[in-house]
Amino acid sequence: MARIGQISRQTAETQIELELNLDGAGTAAVSTGVGFLDHMLTLLAKHALFDLTVSAKGDLHIDAHHTTEDVGICLGKALAQAVGDKRGLTRYGSMTLPMEETLVTSALDLSGRVKFVYRVEFPTEKIGEFDTELVEEFWQAVAANAAMNLHLVLHHGTNSHHISEGLFKATARALRQAVTIDPRQPGIPSSKGAL
DSSP states (O other), X not given: OOOEEEEEEEOSSEEEEEEEETTSOSOEEEEOSOHHHHHHHHHHHHHHTOEEEEEEEEXXXXXXXXXXXXXXXXXXXXXHHHHXXXXXXXXXXXXXXXXXXXXXXXXXXXXXXXXXXEEOOOSSSEETTEETHHHHHHHHHHHHHHTOEEEEEEEEOSOHHHHHHHHXXXXXXXXXXXXXXXXXXXXXXXXXXXX
């Protein structure tokens, strides 16, 4: 059975269509109007081995905040939809990943409970035209709407682009682990019997 999430979100601030296939090949067709976000989503798909399609139109005449956050909301909802009852999932994933001078860790649990811990400080306020504070907004939205624990930690790093890219790649790799079907555990991966 295909593990696909499809989300359509229409608000006064954004119009978003997003499709996520957990069993893809890492292909992305992303158009948000925010170049840096497109770059991050493309490498997220590549490293998670998800197929990801995103079409977003937002109030970019104001700034990229609403578009970035709302794409995160849609991605989180699509992830929750795609994993369904989570039967057979590995459930947990983590990756400590180097990106040039940067080292980051992403650790997550598709637990059905929301907890977002963000221990990251960027050395600059912008990456090109993109506000670095939006990285936190994006992942907060994903975690809340996927109903997962997500911990993002920067160990060290001096280049804001590398830090953001490291976070997206590490979380992609952690998600790739977490959504993998474990043939040794065909049921719900919890002693409670439900997630």
